[in-house]
Amino acid sequence: MTASTLSEVAKLAGVSPATASRVLNGSARTPAPEIAERVRQAADTLGYIANAQAQALAKSSTGLIGLIVHDIADPYFSAIAQGVQAAARQERRMVLLATTNGTPAEEKEAVAAFAARRAESIVIAGSRSTRSEDARANTELAAELDRYCRNGGRVGVVGQAILGVAETDNYRTIAVPNEQLARDLARDLARTHKGPFVIVAGPEGLTTSDERVTGFQRGLSDAGQPAADVVHVPFNRNGGFDAGIELAWRIKASGQPVPEPRLCIFATNDVMAIGVAAALRDQGLRIPHDASLAGFDDIQWLRDFRPALSTVSLPLEEIGRLATIATLSDDGGPAAVAGSVTLRRSTGSS
Amino acid sequence: MTASTLSEVAKLAGVSPATASRVLNGSARTPAPEIAERVRQAADTLGYIANAQAQALAKSSTGLIGLIVHDIADPYFSAIAQGVQAAARQERRMVLLATTNGTPAEEKEAVAAFAARRAESIVIAGSRSTRSEDARANTELAAELDRYCRNGGRVGVVGQAILGVAETDNYRTIAVPNEQLARDLARDLARTHKGPFVIVAGPEGLTTSDERVTGFQRGLSDAGQPAADVVHVPFNRNGGFDAGIELAWRIKASGQPVPEPRLCIFATNDVMAIGVAAALRDQGLRIPHDASLAGFDDIQWLRDFRPALSTVSLPLEEIGRLATIATLSDDGGPAAVAGSVTLRRSTGSS
């Protein structure tokens, strides 16, 4: 990387570096038009591009935003990333990306890396974990974030707060009413489903999934229904698929030819729901004929899936945008986001 | 951002900054164990995190990789991003993300921004455009890239080369045999489909789509079939949907109740194909009963879609990885990637 420097430009233009800096990178003081033009010419012929590193060092402000997600290929995260990116562009920042597979240990590493790069703010998306094997890493993550915040960094986290981080102005969380929405969903479903409910959830200790489970159970209870069975599998499509295979078995064993009342399956996110659907289909079961199915998130790419998936709509891109803006502005904008139950054909609606 | 500095650590440890630097950030010279330990202690109590900006300035190497995509929320791009991210992590680099909506003008901006940040390499994904209104921006993009390369930056581009950039060692392109694969697909389809073919393509001038169209036509010709009609729509789900509505009309007008031979639709990417499928379904048509449908890319999230989509599989993540590695290593690793025709139920196969 041997690009030309400011002083080369200055020399060519016959001015001091100070003057060149003033004309090329907006300053309060504006040199004379004629000089400015000469500098610009020089910069142009040399193909000068300011060294952002050096500028950052001098001004101590980098224009960098760090984004941490579990998996950028997951549509849930890529939708959020889209929002972050949009907000960043609007605020003339660049985004630094890190993926962590959801492990707090890697999240901590990412925070440290962002801190080293002096990112002005960090947006963290993806469920927290309360599993005991993650406890230690979680503590370290919290410590790292805490240090980052104390040094003036700002962080916005999507969903749940990270335990152990001092709640300062530098630390915002965009609340996602997982529990409430799952509760709403359960109540809506209970209106038309008397049958047994079962929840296909992520690993125990994955906060997002846990919240949705809790909310759903509460909703069932509100409706006077008994609690649902919960099966825990990996929080992805294949986890859903595996659970689906087992559920298909249960369904087939429970009644012939169509068990009544039909099983109603709630998967704690859409991609798991898709996995469940694929498994049921593989086993010759039809949705919603043989079982009802609902998901959570309302992933855009799944809208053309059939039967159309009942789910809870979340403004994913907006969430990314809000989290980003929250870390950039001082006013406490909306720190929460709204979602809505969206019933479709997979639960026999519409 | 008021983090503690190296010299603060040094002072606390009672050594010179040089020594502190040597122990904290790997150097050829290793200070005495006892001193090293003292420095490490000091760093720890101060919560020292090296300023990567300053390091970059001093060493002139940033450890940054720039990634340019059209739209990070598009599964095609997020799969590639996944690969880039994986390779970057493996090579201990961070990735800087930019989305451009596919416009060369924004791509140019992104390249300039990356150049300013002194990214060591840039990976560009997403179809080129040969549309006349993009000509000017393309030239500017090429100039920007050229300058970047001359300054020692390395770039890897997925798919087609960007015209006007000098082909140096710093500039690699990962070839995707779009044309050949589309040709293979056409030939395979022609084996079972005698019916009229129609291609739902992206805007004219979008190289990726154009290549796939050309290849498909060539394949039809190989099989002794007349050329397919081509309809141009936006290169996304909604473009496909719109085309699908029109095609449904055509199909219904052409015969009752089931037109024979059935129309065979080739959409130049999977998400368009999904749009087509949704439209046909909306219009009461069934796939493959009333028409066959094939896409391109084999997007992971669409595998559970039914009818299963015939398509051309591309190792998207691998492509991202290769493009990244190519910009990092000097040996000319594989500069091309293989794909394969994958026939599924949407064309009546299996």
Add this chain to the structure above:
DNA sequence: ATGCATTGGGAATGCGCTTTCCCACCTCAT
């Protein structure tokens, strides 16, 4: 014509770090 305020360019300093160069000290062979 003189003094003062104002304008605008340049010199110099520092951002936080790496690295070269220097030097004091020590070891060992003679």
Add this chain to the structure above:
DNA sequence: ATGAGGTGGGAAAGCGCATTCCCAATGCAT
């Protein structure tokens, strides 16, 4: 005991830029 060679820490010079401070030149009022 003396000099060569080696070891390891520190001083200092940048890396490329922003910015403060200084100063010459200019404008204006008196």
